Amino acid sequence: MCSTADDGRHRTGTPGRAGATDVEGTTKVHAAGPIRSVGNGRYVLRSPLGEGGMASVYRADDLVLGRTVAVKTLHADLARDPSFRERFRREARAVAALGHTNIVAVHDSGEDTDDDGDVVPYIVMEYVRGGSVRQLLRARADGTGREALPLDRALALTAAVLDALDHSHRNGLIHRDIKPANVMVTEDGTVKVMDFGIARALQSDATAMTRTGTVLGTPQYLSPEQALGRPADARSDLYSVGCMLYELVTGSVPFDGESTMSVLYQHVQQPAPTPSTTRPELPPALDAVVARALHKDPQQRHRSAGEMAAELRRIATGEPPAGEGDRRCGPELPPHHAVTVTAETVAVAPPGAGESGPAGAGAADAGAADADAGVRVRVRRNAPRRGPLPLVAIPAVAVLLAAGAFGVPHLFGSAPRTPDPRATGAYAGCDPASVPGSEHNPPSFTGMSPAEARTCAGIAGLTLDQKEARGTRQDKDTVTRQEPEASRTVRPGGTVTVWVSTGGDPRATxxxxxxxxxxxxxxxxxxxxxxxxxxxxxxxxxxxxxxxxxxxxxxxxxxxxxxxxxxxxxxxxxxxxxxxxxxxxSGGDPRAVGPLGGCDLYATAEQPEAPFLQLKSTADARLCAEIARVRLEEHTVPDALWPAGQVVRQEPASGTRITPGGTIEVWISSGSP
CATH class of the missing domain: 3.30.10.20 (Trypsin Inhibitor V; Chain A)
Structure with a gap:
């Protein structure tokens, strides 16, 4: 989830975020209202962490488990679309199942209603204290404005991000918006990737519902295939990681410009610079890894995030990357269809609307660097041209990108296939527009009826294998999932299996x-x-x-x-x-009343906290400790202020996390010396 031309560098943020991203696209942070709680009152919203074009993020209290969480609520304009809400819920469930050290955890999701009766979809995430990598870079900026990290730290940080992506890719989830603002470093140094699945939900929405060729993402970190409106896959994430790694070690992004169009053009057409050009002391092995990650052809990039992470760790130990060879530059792109991109069809977040918030988490804290805070480009295919055309600047009316601009049928083929005449309207995203004989991404069939899916498969030149799906909340007779997914590749004439809902359990209300x-x-x-x-x-x-x-x-x-x-x-x-x-x-301890109120609050919690013992009498302190299921270690100390027998100090202090059944030291006044 990348912002406008500067990745939201004019952002505001506060430390201590909650499972979220730097809200990219943030212009201001509102107080916690029109809704004060979600989950039938379980999650009470306390303070705003950030706001983006897609959602707002709040620090919240989980009244059931007694913990602090981050809650992201979807904006009302998106929440009104039932299809989008369903995708939003489905993605939340998928991300919740990831369970990886380097991914901000999703605890819960659902829908509630605000004071006006409008539906408010929400996601509950872990609250993580720390800061984003964007904030880390900004804090290291020298007098020239260059923001770079030491090589060893940049390699370790990027490898951790790749570990998270390797896990998510193996589970079928693509991030689609990797950038410094979406990566957190906690107070203990743990790297956390935020906003998994949100960008994918938006992309699926644009592809499967509107079929307009919308491109979502942050220009500085967008892969060529995303800029061209093609489906993203795992290798698109690796390209974004390559952009981020380049920035971590040099202090600047590999492609930048005065306008969004110029940045996207460079991603598609211009060879990537090498890090050592900016910092000559960087090793050639790093240049090789970055060049491979930033290859225009996805097939030439690393085969997986795990493979790229292994290469970075070899560099960190002084070993050369495997198969370094001479893969430093990719082949030039062939001529494609030219595309007209009008000013009316380009929507970019305003400068400074790029982020927000605290530093903390994967999808909540700084308010979710939402993918929609980036750029949306609607493309129109024109007639093919025989040669490459230069970038022509026409003031605020039209930008003509040629020979590798937007909407080309295929990035790396030679002879474009004739578009299927049926590929219009709802079926515009079904035509693979690929070179005959090459692999391509299958269309996204999710949300289609069986008849629509068969028509779409026919346009894509694929065979459809239909099966039934049980236990889904999707509407009856709609496709709920497919294999291979739209992020994978399939050979022409290959088979895609789709699961169609048989309807829901009537009790599931x-x-x-x-x-x-x-x-x-x-x-x-x-x-x-x-x-x-x-x-x-x-x-x-x-x-x-x-x-x-x-x-x-x-x-x-x-x-x-x-x-x-x-x-x-x-x-x-x-x-x-x-x-x-x-x-x-069984409820609380019946003894926890009056001066002992709250002693049982965390007695059976998995991560209990020390009860408040100060100012209690010795007898009350002992009983409170018994209720809290902790042990007391008592000391006496003369004190002229407090009467004999009263607790004047405790260690650890109340509210401090302790081990179950742990020991609390208390100092009890023995009266005046």
Whole structure:
């Protein structure tokens, strides 16, 4: 999720973000309202972290689990589109299942209503304290304005980003907007990639719904195929990583210009510069890796994010990258169709509208560097030309990009295929426009009816294998998923398998709506049972084709008695028919009242906090510790201010995270010396 021509360099931010990105496209941050809470009151919005063109992000309190989270709420104009909301929910579920150290975790998602009765889709993410790489670069800027990192740190940071991408790519998710503003470094140095899936949701929306050839992303980090309106795949992310790595080690992006069009033109047409041109002390091996990542032809880039990460780690240890060879420059692009891009069809976020927020998380904190905060370009194909044309600047009316500009049928072929006359309107994205005999990305069939999918497959020259899908919230008789996905490649005449919804479980309504999960290869994602009544939890598990085992009562003052306080496993994929263990809340400790109120607040939490013991009598402090399930180590100290028998100090302080059953030291006044 990259901003306008400067990647949102005129942004504002505050430390301590929450699972979000630097809200790219931010012009101001609003207070937390028209809605004050989501999740039926579970997540109370406390303060804004940022705002982008697509969503607003808030720091929030999770009243069920007693933790701080980041909540992203979709803007009303996008929320009114049911198809987009469904894609938004589906992507949130997919990202929640990733579970990787270097990816900001998604805890929950759903829909609520604001005071006006409008639907408010939301995503709940972990709240991570730290700063974005953009902020890190800005803090290191020298007197010349150059923002660069030491080579070892840049390599380690980029390798961590690639680890996250390797995991997401293996799970079928493409980021589509890798850039410094979407990468966080926490207070302990952990790298976190934010906003997974959001850019993909937008791209799917543009491709499968509007079919207008919309291009989404940040110009400085956009791959040539994205600039040309072609589907992005895993190698598109690697190109963006190459742009970011170049910036980390040199302090400037490889392609920049005074306008969005000039930047996109350079990505498509101009050879990438080498880092050592700016910093001669950088090793040739780094030049080779960057050149391969920035190759115009996706086929010539690294085969996977894991492969690129391994090469960077070899460079860090002084070893040459594997297969370095002479892959420093790619072949020149052949002539293509020229394209007219009018000023009316280009929408770019205004300068300074690029970011926001705290430093913290993968999709929440700084408010989500939304993909829509970048650039959207609608392209129109014109008649083919026989030779390359120069970039012609026509003031604010039209920009003619030739020989490798927008909307070309294929980046690297020689003889463009004749467009299918049926590829118009809703089917405009079905024509692969590829060179005969070459592999290409299949269309996105998601959301189509079976008839529409068959027509689209016919235009793409593909065979469709239709299967039924159970346990999906998609409308009946619509495609819910496909293999290979639109991010993969398929040979001409190949087969794409699509799953069509057979309709939903009639019980999956209200609080049980999220219980209906899709079965994939004999596995389902465990629904969130916590907060449900024991009876509803059993129904929810049955809807998801899972069993429930009652593990007994659990004291939990944060969860009303009779409702599920804990579950194992949580949100992960398990085999159909698996058993989920649940613990039912028995409420709080009945002794935790009056001066002992709050002593049971974190007694059974997985990460308990020290209770407040200061100013309590020795007897109350001991009972509070017993309720909190911690041990006391008592010391006496003379004190002229506090009466004998009263706690005057404690270590660790109240609110500090402690290990379950840990020890708290207290100093008790023995009276005046």
């Amino acid at each position: 209200g609080d049980l709506e999220k219980c209906e999960v899709e079965e994939r290869h004999g596995k389902v994602s465990v629904p969130w049972l916590q907060g449900l009544s024991a009876a509803d939890a059993r129904v929810c598990a049955d809807i998801a084709r899972l069993a429930v085992e009652d593990a007994g009562p659990l004291q939990d003052p944060l969860t009303p008695a009779g409702r599920i306080a804990r579950q194992e496993p949580r949100s992960q994929d398990v085999s159909t028919g698996s058993t989920v263990k649940v613990w039912t809340s």
